[in-house]
Amino acid sequence: ETGVTQTPRHLVMGMTNKKSLKCEQHLGHNAMYWYKQSAKKPLELMFVYSLEERVENNSVPSRFSPECPNSSHLFLHLHTLQPEDSALYLCASSQDQNTGELFFGEGSRLTVL
Amino acid sequence: AQSVAQPEDQVNVAEGNPLTVKCTYSVSGNPYLFWYVQYPNRGLQFLLKYITGDNLVKGSYGFEAEFNKSQTSFHLKKPSALVSDSALYFCAVRWYSSASKIIFGSGTRLSIRP
Numbered sequence: 001e002t003g004v005t006q007t008p009r010h011l012v013m014g015m016t017n018k019k020s021l022k023c024e025q026h027l028g029h030n031a032m033y034w035y036k037q038s039a040k041k042p043l044e045l046m047f048v049y050s051l052e053e054r055v056e057n058n059s060v061p062s063r064f065s066p067e068c069p070n071s072s073h074l075f076l077h078l079h080t081l082q083p084e085d086s087a088l089y090l091c092a093s094s095q096d097q098n099t100g101e102l103f104f105g106e107g108s109r110l111t112v113l
Numbered sequence: 114a115q116s117v118a119q120p121e122d123q124v125n126v127a128e129g130n131p132l133t134v135k136c137t138y139s140v141s142g143n144p145y146l147f148w149y150v151q152y153p154n155r156g157l158q159f160l161l162k163y164i165t166g167d168n169l170v171k172g173s174y175g176f177e178a179e180f181n182k183s184q185t186s187f188h189l190k191k192p193s194a195l196v197s198d199s200a201l202y203f204c205a206v207r208w209y210s211s212a213s214k215i216i217f218g219s220g221t222r223l224s225i226r227p
Contacts, residue, residue: 004156043203043217090156098209101147104156 023091
């Protein structure tokens, strides 16, 4: 049982679909993150939010759109994805953006057909 | 450039033997160092961290790690491996310059044979 919950755990979508990944943290943390994990590649940091404000955007294509409505929730909106976007998308949170370890959710396995 | 290296893609150990998973880093300033474990189809779980103080850090599931400043290493160790330790292990480093950054190593797959 982690303090970070991700839904859905599995998602299959076509290239023209619009879908969203949801992340919720129950730890009272102030920072939240999206990571992409592809086979045989290092973890890629996509976005960082601190106190609901985006503080980092690592050259992620615009077909990925994050949203952080409050410090407990983080979304990743997906639109016109490519097959190479198929990966495990991990959400994480930390006490703040400067220190401390990250707490990860179980991930959302995305397959783009 | 800041970096974290895990030089071994895979480590194979017999159950009951000691294990070591290697990590070296190159960052400016004082790093915070972490180890995470990932089981199949799961997220990463925090194992242990080094911030300051004693160079030997103890963590979850009997794991420990030794910070070596002169060698810029933070190797993960366990005196006696279990089959259930088989998983993917990630080293990570956080440092602060104008803003906090964190990067992960590429991961080492640990396989413990009965």
